Amino acid sequence: MAQLPILVAPDPRLAKKSLPVAEVDGEIRQLMDDMLETMYAAPGIGLAAPQVGVLKRVIVLDLAGDDEAPSPFKMANPEIIWVSDDDAEYNEGCLSVPEHYADVVRPASCVVRYLDENNVQREITAEGLLSTCVQHEIDHLDGVLFIDHLTSLKRNIILRKLVKAKKAGAGGVPA
Ligand code: NI
Numbered sequence: 795m796a797q798l799p800i801l802v803a804p805d806p807r808l809a810k811k812s813l814p815v816a817e818v819d820g821e822i823r824q825l826m827d828d829m830l831e832t833m834y835a836a837p838g839i840g841l842a843a844p845q846v847g848v849l850k851r852v853i854v855l856d857l858a859g860d861d862e863a864p865s866p867f868k869m870a871n872p873e874i875i876w877v878s879d880d881d882a883e884y885n886e887g888c889l890s891v892p893e894h895y896a897d898v899v900r901p902a903s904c905v906v907r908y909l910d911e912n913n914v915q916r917e918i919t920a921e922g923l924l925s926t927c928v929q930h931e932i933d934h935l936d937g938v939l940f941i942d943h944l945t946s947l948k949r950n951i952i953l954r955k956l957v958k959a960k961k962a963g964a965g966g967v968p969a
Contacts, residue, residue: 795827795828795830795831796828796831797828797831797832797835798828798829798832798846798847799846799847800832800836800841800845800846800889800890801844801845801846801847801890802890802891802892802956802960803890803891803939803941803953803956804953804956804957805890807844807847807849808844808845808890808934808937808939809937810844810849810937811849811935811936811937812842812843812844812848812849812850812851812852812934812935812936812937813849813850813851814850814851814870814871815850815851815852815870815871815909817909817913818870818909818910818911818912818913819913822850822852822870823868823911825843825848825850825852826852826854826868826870826911828846829841829843829846829852829854830854830856830866830868832846833854833856833889834856834864836889838889839855839856839857839923839927840853840854840855840856840927840928840930840931841853841854841855841889841931842931842932842934842935843935844934844935844937845889845890845934850870851870851871851872851935852868852869852870853867853869853872853928853931853932853934853935854866854867854868854869855867855869855924855927855928855931857923857924857927867918867928868910868911869906869908869909869910869928870908870909870910870913871908871909872906872907872908872928872931872932872935873906873907873908873932874904874905874906874928874929874932875905875906875907875917876904876905877901877903877904877905878901878902878903878904879901880901880902880903881899881900881901881902882899882900882901882902882922882925882926883897883898883899884897884898884900884923884926885897886898886926886930886940887940888930888939888940888941890934890939891939891940891941891952891956892956892959894941894952894955894956896940896941896944896948896952898926898930898940898943898944899943900925900926900929900930900943901925901929902921902922902925903919903920903921903922903925904919904920904925904928904929905917905918905919905920906918906920906928906932941953
């Protein structure tokens, strides 16, 4: 397993649409494991392949708390096939939008169809934080960040700060 560098917005690769995988083979399984290792180290609760520069429809999630056993989801070609009428609002963050958080409204629950790490098709009903997180990660596969759900005013404030932070980093200022 290997940790992969995480892209930070603004980055054109984060705005691209990712391609479906033909099947979950050894290469995709390795990608899933590397993404999980990267996510745990960050630490985060979800990661999508484009965040590590791989434009494939692969996401990983793990909502287990610090004192709980890991319970990772590894998903290829995840598709939302049903959403609830009722919405939920969560204060979202993203490893590609470091240190910024904002409230985003999404369907409160959803059903997701995906291929697991053994190339077996599965469906799960996601509620609560899992519903929010899986929708956030699938957004990444379509080039959408949580800040794209905000008003352009709020989004631009965050993007300007990210550009400034990148410039500071490039100048050799330790962070
Ligand atoms: Ni994210």
